Amino acid sequence: MRTPIAALAAFLAAAPCVARPDEPPCTPGGVIEINGLGSPEDDLARVAELTGSVEPHSRLIRRGGSSDEVVCAGADFPWPPFATPRAGPDDAARRGPTVRALPLRLASVWNWNYPSGDNDGLLWAGRGLSQLLAAGGEARWGPFSAALAPEVTWSENRAFELVPNGHTGTLRFANAFYPGAIDLPQRFGAGPFATWGPGQSYLRVDAWNVGAGISTENRWFGPGVRNAIIMSNAGPGFPHVFLGTSRPADIVVGKAEALVFWGRLERTRFVANGGHPLINGLVLTYEPKWIPGLSLGGARVFVQRWKDLTWREWLSVFQTLEKKGLTSEYGPTGDNPFDNQIASLFGRWVFPESGLEIYFEWAREDYNWSWWSTIREPDWSQGYLVGLQKIFRAGTRVVRFGLELTDLQELAGLGSARGVPVYYVHGGDLDYTNRGQLLGAWIGPGADSQTFAVDVFHRGGRIGGYLERVRRNDAYYWEVIERTQGSFSHDAEVALGLRQALSVGRLEISWDASAAYRQNRDFLKHEPNLKLGVTVSLPLTRS
Numbered sequence: 001m002r003t004p005i006a007a008l009a010a011f012l013a014a015a016p017c018v019a020r021p022d023e024p025p026c027t028p029g030g031v032i033e034i035n036g037l038g039s040p041e042d043d044l045a046r047v048a049e050l051t052g053s054v055e056p057h058s059r060l061i062r063r064g065g066s067s068d069e070v071v072c073a074g075a076d077f078p079w080p081p082f083a084t085p086r087a088g089p090d091d092a093a094r095r096g097p098t099v100r101a102l103p104l105r106l107a108s109v110w111n112w113n114y115p116s117g118d119n120d121g122l123l124w125a126g127r128g129l130s131q132l133l134a135a136g137g138e139a140r141w142g143p144f145s146a147a148l149a150p151e152v153t154w155s156e157n158r159a160f161e162l163v164p165n166g167h168t169g170t171l172r173f174a175n176a177f178y179p180g181a182i183d184l185p186q187r188f189g190a191g192p193f194a195t196w197g198p199g200q201s202y203l204r205v206d207a208w209n210v211g212a213g214i215s216t217e218n219r220w221f222g223p224g225v226r227n228a229i230i231m232s233n234a235g236p237g238f239p240h241v242f243l244g245t246s247r248p249a250d251i252v253v254g255k256a257e258a259l260v261f262w263g264r265l266e267r268t269r270f271v272a273n274g275g276h277p278l279i280n281g282l283v284l285t286y287e288p289k290w291i292p293g294l295s296l297g298g299a300r301v302f303v304q305r306w307k308d309l310t311w312r313e314w315l316s317v318f319q320t321l322e323k324k325g326l327t328s329e330y331g332p333t334g335d336n337p338f339d340n341q342i343a344s345l346f347g348r349w350v351f352p353e354s355g356l357e358i359y360f361e362w363a364r365e366d367y368n369w370s371w372w373s374t375i376r377e378p379d380w381s382q383g384y385l386v387g388l389q390k391i392f393r394a395g396t397r398v399v400r401f402g403l404e405l406t407d408l409q410e411l412a413g414l415g416s417a418r419g420v421p422v423y424y425v426h427g428g429d430l431d432y433t434n435r436g437q438l439l440g441a442w443i444g445p446g447a448d449s450q451t452f453a454v455d456v457f458h459r460g461g462r463i464g465g466y467l468e469r470v471r472r473n474d475a476y477y478w479e480v481i482e483r484t485q486g487s488f489s490h491d492a493e494v495a496l497g498l499r500q501a502l503s504v505g506r507l508e509i510s511w512d513a514s515a516a517y518r519q520n521r522d523f524l525k526h527e528p529n530l531k532l533g534v535t536v537s538l539p540l541t542r543s
């Protein structure tokens with residue numbers, strides 16, 4: 001009888017009869033078009049990489065605009081109609097101008113009892129029906145490329161019980177637990193509303209493996225599938241200028257990528273004294289030459305009040321990691337009280353010969369005064385994410401098992417004078433949101449989650465299901481609720497869902513239906529919820 005550890009090891013090592021380490025590198029045999037972060041094509045390409053059917057790369061720096069994935073010649077994968085490989089552009093096509101319409105996309109989400117959303121960008125999935133419509137076009141000419149891809153949303157925004165936050169008027173809709181420290185409203189006003197944004201639009205130039213430009217695209221940093229601690233598409237993208245590598249650069253000892261950006265965040269009317277803070281970030285990745293499939297990286301992001309900026313603050317991401325080593329005008333220690341930093345280290349290791357990938361992200365919401373304080377308290381303000389994906393062959397089908405755990409809450413230090421920073425929360429208009437939605441993990445401040453999913457990829461598309469548990473606002477629970485309502489009052493939700501992606505004629509349709517039970521929602525009461533999401537995508541040009 002095998003132990004659980006031995007059984008898990010056998011499960012992970014079981015070979016699905018795919019690529020072997022001694023096989024030659026991927027020879028390009030075509031491309032598939034990826035239309036957005038988390039789209040069915042994006043998910044499919046990552047799974048296809050585990051079979052050796054797609055050119056491997058780190059996937060640690062990703063953008064929300066359209067892109068192409070290189071398919072390996074002779075790839076043995078059940079490509080569905082909406083992701084059929086096509087020939088890539090030849091040299092003449094790359095030099096000459098090309099213009100194409102982006103797919104017309106309509107995303108709809110319906111919630112029965114309370115708001116429930118995840119990585120849905122500009123869309124805010126309140127109670128009732130919420131919808132997003134996206135369209136646009138893309139142009140390329142030599143090193144220049146651009147896209148105009150505006151989005152429009154509408155939310156029914158039906159009423160549900162709110163937590164009193166001590167405010168009246170518009171501010172009564174503000175965040176229940178940190179109303180003055182995070183622009184994350186409980187509800188966006190008292191009735192239906194509509195909004196719009198430039199979506200995944202950009203203007204860039206790529207030359208000598210350097211890319212630069214302006215963009216409002218979403219950015220995703222790190223290897224997470226369900227969550228990303230530093231940057232995700234849980235909320236809308238923000239306008240920013242950027243400079244970085246166009247593709248992984250050969251640095252003799254491996255490959256590296258880099259990205260630095262400066263952007264401007266927007267606050268809603270549901271937070272007092274909101275402004276337009278600067279967000280400045282740096283991301284670096286490295287793929288060691290001698291360890292195939294391994295990718296490592298790190299990201300550092302600052303949010304700073306625009307009115308307090310000096311020349312130093314525009315380059316904050318290059319400052320020392322020690323607070324006492326900073327140099328600024330704000331005191332003898334050099335600590336700037338008008339900035340908020342969040343940083344993380346992450347990695348991904350792919351084993352195509354076993355159809356397996358493992359990945360992690362370890363983050364800090366604040367940085368220590370010195371290296372000695374880091375040694376004493378390495379877990380200070382930490383958050384982490386770990387996950388894996390494992391595939392098996394089942395005839396012509398590919399079966400994917402996925403597991404991901406995210407933790408953004410910490411118990412140590414509660415009640416002390418020093419306190420513990422809560423992820424994404426910060427006074428002085430320095431919180432980690434844009435237009436009332438999170439920039440990082442959609443589970444939110446002081447939360448943790450566990451997701452287990454099974455999906456089957458076949459010639460018709462993808463079908464599967466998942467089981468997910470999310471505990472929210474646990475930092476607030478330990479500070480306030482546990483002392484007033486007693487133990488066993490956590491805000492915890494369990495959801496069971498089914499999902500599918502398929503083609504109907506020229507339409508690509510994906511749907512996700514789940515039934516959830518949330519115990520002590522916002523520490524108010526137990527509530528069930530039904531959620532149905534449907535996305536319909538129509539390509540307006542043929543390849």
